[in-house]
Amino acid sequence: EPEVTQTPSHQVTQMGQEVILRCVPISNHLYFYWYRQILGQKVEFLVSFYNNEISEKSEIFDDQFSVERPDGSNFTLKIRSTKLEDSAMYFCASSERFLVGVGANVLTFGAGSRLTVL
Amino acid sequence: DQQVKQNSPSLSVQEGRISILNCDYTNSMFDYFLWYKKYPAEGPTFLISISSIKDKNEDGRFTVFLNKSAKHLSLHIVPSQPGDSAVYFCAGGGADGLTFGKGTHLIIQP
Numbered sequence: 001e002p003e004v005t006q007t008p009s010h011q012v013t014q015m016g017q018e019v020i021l022r023c024v025p026i027s028n029h030l031y032f033y034w035y036r037q038i039l040g041q042k043v044e045f046l047v048s049f050y051n052n053e054i055s056e057k058s059e060i061f062d063d064q065f066s067v068e069r070p071d072g073s074n075f076t077l078k079i080r081s082t083k084l085e086d087s088a089m090y091f092c093a094s095s096e097r098f099l100v101g102v103g104a105n106v107l108t109f110g111a112g113s114r115l116t117v118l
Numbered sequence: 119d120q121q122v123k124q125n126s127p128s129l130s131v132q133e134g135r136i137s138i139l140n141c142d143y144t145n146s147m148f149d150y151f152l153w154y155k156k157y158p159a160e161g162p163t164f165l166i167s168i169s170s171i172k173d174k175n176e177d178g179r180f181t182v183f184l185n186k187s188a189k190h191l192s193l194h195i196v197p198s199q200p201g202d203s204a205v206y207f208c209a210g211g212g213a214d215g216l217t218f219g220k221g222t223h224l225i226i227q228p
């Protein structure tokens with residue numbers, strides 16, 4: 001079964017350092033997403049990406065965050081200068097179509113990348 | 119602003135019995151709702167969905183009920199099995215994408 005893969009599974013970094021989280025979405029999917037979950041809290045939407053540009057972003061996704069699809073397969077999330085509160089599990093997801101309607105437009109999530117900022 | 123609320127952080131159910139996971143929402147613009155299931159060290163996986171124009175959707179052991187007037191939905195699992203032990207996320211979907219709840223940790227006891 002096709003899956004979304006994420007690397008690294010766990011990254012520990014110092015506050016102020018740049019971090020890049022990588023994702024390989026499912027090959028025939030066109031929409032890509034990043035979500036995060038701070039420990040004990042809900043899964044929060046960060047950004048959606050389609051046709052090489054951001055289609056939606058949340059308030060969390062400020063200027064410290066950026067996304068890129070540098071080649072045909074990878075989808076990356078960069079945090080330019082990490083803060084303690086960026087510590088969370090970051091989930092990448094992809095879907096065939098944008099999330100309108102029920103059924104096929106469900107997200108397939110990766111296993112997540114745990115980011116710990118010290 | 120918690121648009122989707124799962125008020126029970128955990129729920130313990132005996133194997134073979136019915137598990138009922140509850141979810142409340144405040145955003146009346148949601149077009150559909152989904153349940154995701156998450157095992158430790160894995161990403162959430164899609165379980166079942168329901169359109170906002172329906173009040174019930176059934177898939178095997180899983181049934182989701184939607185009460186629009188109460189802005190409440192529930193996931194029923196019957197009979198509950200040990201492999202059902204996981205965190206269950208409720209999510210509302212619309213033009214802005216998905217909004218998740220905090221999740222409920224379901225523990226199935228032998």
